[in-house]
Amino acid sequence: MKKSLGPKAILGPTPVMVVATFNEDGTANAMTAVWGGICCTQPPCLAVSLRKETLTYANILQRRAFTVSLPSEDSLKEVDYLGLVSGREVDKLAAAKLSAFDSEVVDAPYVTEFPVVFECKLAHVLELGLHTQFVGEIIDVKAERGVLDHEGLLDTKRLRPLVFLPDRQAYYGIGSYLGQGFSSGAAL
Amino acid sequence: MKKSLGPKAILGPTPVMVVATFNEDGTANAMTAVWGGICCTQPPCLAVSLRKETLTYANILQRRAFTVSLPSEDSLKEVDYLGLVSGREVDKLAAAKLSAFDSEVVDAPYVTEFPVVFECKLAHVLELGLHTQFVGEIIDVKAERGVLDHEGLLDTKRLRPLVFLPDRQAYYGIGSYLGQGFSSGAAL
Numbered sequence: 062m063k064k065s066l067g068p069k070a071i072l073g074p075t076p077v078m079v080v081a082t083f084n085e086d087g088t089a090n091a092m093t094a095v096w097g098g099i100c101c102t103q104p105p106c107l108a109v110s111l112r113k114e115t116l117t118y119a120n121i122l123q124r125r126a127f128t129v130s131l132p133s134e135d136s137l138k139e140v141d142y143l144g145l146v147s148g149r150e151v152d153k154l155a156a157a158k159l160s161a162f163d164s165e166v167v168d169a170p171y172v173t174e175f176p177v178v179f180e181c182k183l184a185h186v187l188e189l190g191l192h193t194q195f196v197g198e199i200i201d202v203k204a205e206r207g208v209l210d211h212e213g214l215l216d217t218k219r220l221r222p223l224v225f226l227p228d229r230q231a232y233y234g235i236g237s238y239l240g241q242g243f244s245s246g247a248a249l
Numbered sequence: 250m251k252k253s254l255g256p257k258a259i260l261g262p263t264p265v266m267v268v269a270t271f272n273e274d275g276t277a278n279a280m281t282a283v284w285g286g287i288c289c290t291q292p293p294c295l296a297v298s299l300r301k302e303t304l305t306y307a308n309i310l311q312r313r314a315f316t317v318s319l320p321s322e323d324s325l326k327e328v329d330y331l332g333l334v335s336g337r338e339v340d341k342l343a344a345a346k347l348s349a350f351d352s353e354v355v356d357a358p359y360v361t362e363f364p365v366v367f368e369c370k371l372a373h374v375l376e377l378g379l380h381t382q383f384v385g386e387i388i389d390v391k392a393e394r395g396v397l398d399h400e401g402l403l404d405t406k407r408l409r410p411l412v413f414l415p416d417r418q419a420y421y422g423i424g425s426y427l428g429q430g431f432s433s434g435a436a437l
Binding site (some may be wrong): 137142143194202228233234245 | 251255256257258259260261262263264283284285287289291292293294317319322326327328330332344345367372373375380382384386389391394401402405410414415416418421422426427430431434435436
């Protein structure tokens with residue numbers, strides 16, 4: 062017998078994403094977001110939902126591009142900070158001692174220190190309520206060689222990505238490997 | 250110096266979600282999906298992306314409703330199976346020894362054995378390419394009392410949700426608690 066909790070936005074775990082954009086003056090801004098992820102494999106697209114008052118919201122509509130970086134556990138404090146403060150008040154990247162690199166394929170920067178980045182062109186804007194969903198077509202993915210395995214795939218143990226559990230608003234690491242997709246259930 | 254991997258749909262970790270719908274004849278179907286999550290907090294909405302050939306795609310358009318359940322690690326084999334086979338070929342729930350319960354708030358069933366369920370009314374349909382994104386407004390969330398903590402919040406240790414790493418197509422558990430959101434970065 063399940064207990065009703067009411068209509069709550071508590072589905073998780075979520076990825077922890079850092080969305081980077083150019084400000085009007087060409088400087089870089091970055092904010093942390095947890096609502097989103099891949100939404101189409103062909104063309105490869107990702108979605109990220111942002112509130113209208115964020116500087117990132119205005120920047121994406123202006124430049125029609127953004128990047129999403131996946132930080133590792135080591136950057137937890139910096140990542141949380143990027144979600145706490147607005148780029149309208151402070152140069153967050155400088156305050157967090159992070160640096161930005163200009164993407165060569167989309168009109169947006171990305172955070173140099175984070176090991177994986179998805180470079181996106183804006184494809185769709187969906188107004189949902191408090192949040193607006195931006196769908197970006199992934200033009201390229203770039204990763205540090207140190208987080209790739211011998212087959213060139215992202216190595217979870219090396220990347221050590223963050224996950225977020227929304228109901229407790231808590232960050233966790235990735236746990237044990239449990240099994241392979243599209244095969245663990247084949248016996249049934 | 251980052252290495253270009255090309256445009257790949259490999260952002261993760263993702264949640265592991267079981268989407269349940271009514272078939273045309275009123276029987277229940279369920280499939281596993283990993284592309285999606287919360288996309289708006291007010292009104293609370295979640296998104297899930299599905300391929301057009303799935304039975305779930307047709308069912309959602311017909312009934313304008315669906316549920317999303319979060320299974321625990323214990324159900325890994327059943328969950329993977331629900332993503333491997335089409336409900337057009339077999340009664341997957343019966344084959345996986347799972348049962349369905351009719352939601353009282355939306356026109357969809359949910360899987361009884363999975364501890365948390367999000368009951369959704371279809372709010373938006375976004376055609377993206379190979380995948381179509383369905384946005385559902387969350388009408389209610391229901392959870393087994395055994396996965397709630399003393400404050401009535403989802404307890405990660407009791408729920409033990411699955412996560413999926415898309416590039417390796419592998420399931421993992423949740424790892425160590427690393428810190429609190431909206432506070433770990435306050436010192437910066």
